[in-house]
Amino acid sequence: MQAAGKGRTGITYGTTPMDPDLRLPLDRSSSDDEVRRVVEAWVSAHVPAPWQDAAAHGGRAAIRKVRPRAVYEEWYPTFADSGLAVATWPVAYGGLDLSSAQARVAEAVLAPYNLGRLNPLGLNSAAPALFAHGREEQRLRFLPPLVRNEEKWCQLLSEPGAGSDLASLATRATLDGEEWVLTGQKVWTTWAHLSDFAICLARTDPTVPKRRGLTYFIVDLDAPGVQVRPLRHIGGEVDFNEVFLDEVRVPDAHRIGAAGDGWRVAGATLAGERQMVSGSGSGGVDRIGGSGIDRVIQRAIELGRTGDPHVRQQLMQLYSEERIRDWTNQRVRGAVQAGGTPGPAGSIGKVHQGSLNQRLQRLAADLLGPDAVAWDGPNHDLDAWAGAMPFESRAMLRSRANTIEGGTTEVNKNIVAERVLGLPREPDPYVDSAWEAVPRS
Secondary structure: OOOOEEOOOOOEEOOOOOOHHHOOOOOOOOOHHHHHHHHHHHHHHHOOHHHHHHHHHOHHHHHHHHOOHHHHHHHHHHHHHHOHHHOOOOHHHOOOOOOHHHHHHHHHHHHHHOOOOOOHHHHHHHHHHHHHHOOHHHHHHHHHHHHOOOOOEEEEOOEOOEOOOHHHOOOEEEEEOOEEEEEEEEOOOOOHHHOOEEEEEEEOOOOOEHHHOEEEEEEEOOOOOEEEEEEEOOOOOEEEEEEEEEEEEEEHHHEEOOOOEHHHHHHHHHHHHHHHOOOOOOOOOOOOOOOOHHHHHHHHHHOOOOOOHHHHHHHHHHHHHHHHHHHHHHHHHHHHHOOOOOHHHHHHHHHHHHHHHHHHHHHHHHHHHHHHOOOOOOOOOOOOOOOOOOOHHHHHHHHHHHHOOOOOHHHHHHHHHHHHOOOOOOOOOOOOOEHHHOOOO
């Protein structure tokens, strides 16, 4: 496997072992009361006192005031070393090997402290592929530093000519001895500018139908030939990037699954990604773009808008939808924690989340009226409601991507229709044609 080195973050990766002394003394034989007691003791001993006080007296907003992002990232390995960040994972990979029921007990104790998981694309996109199709030495090499947020991950999937129809991608990989040489362009790569590694889907055989000629790789983004260019959002921030691969050499040891079987391997990543962006209860990113319904309700109260029956109706509708979506996501997450995968059911939450969050952020902007149309400079806090110049319009702009990222709503509706409802597939006249014989723009 690859030797340890330095990524673009400046962190030495792959060398810092998880501290066994910090791992909680829990296993599948532990009772719920024991899980609760041990996790409470861990919180008391290891969560900084100001964070605990803020959680007790002011909730998430108060925690954010006393816990800057950089401070949380510096402390985060303590959380990871406890095993609680991925409690259902095997101990060898950084977890506690708890059952999904035990993990829910632990989560209930942790919930007030807002201990969000860092490295979401690593946890929700790379890890599922490694678990389902990776080799043991790959899991042992990559999962522990992923859990500790020492190695940040992204995914090189979409291309300028292969978005909704991902299987038509054109990035090529050619075997040269014990290495693969990758050349092509990827786009809309979230957080590539912050990442050390990427999971990458490339074409290794153009003479077979498009889904049968793909192979799945781990790419070191610090390797020669990798160029990352940021793409700025309409709101001014950078999340997305385009990535150019110019004869990038990838060792065969960084291939996940068999050559030509990449589409099946990518299925684990795509299912995890859909779950990640499904919102509350999914175990991934709670919301990409803006606050949740509870904060919007509080804002409506602060602005004196709850006397308007139309506003009350909108708030209640969104509140009901978010709670129903949360329960649906919890069922999918429970299946994952029990050893399954999100599967096509993950598309249900993703389809609903995109539209729901867009409507929610539009209402948040509407509540403030003209004061929501501007923000103060590039360093404005996107995680807070700040007086008369909050982030409502910026969040509303960012939410427009919700129905595109993680697979477009249209594609996910097809998945639900075909794989959940059992409806016939869309006709494809080129389904059995070699990729190189299919017309492309």
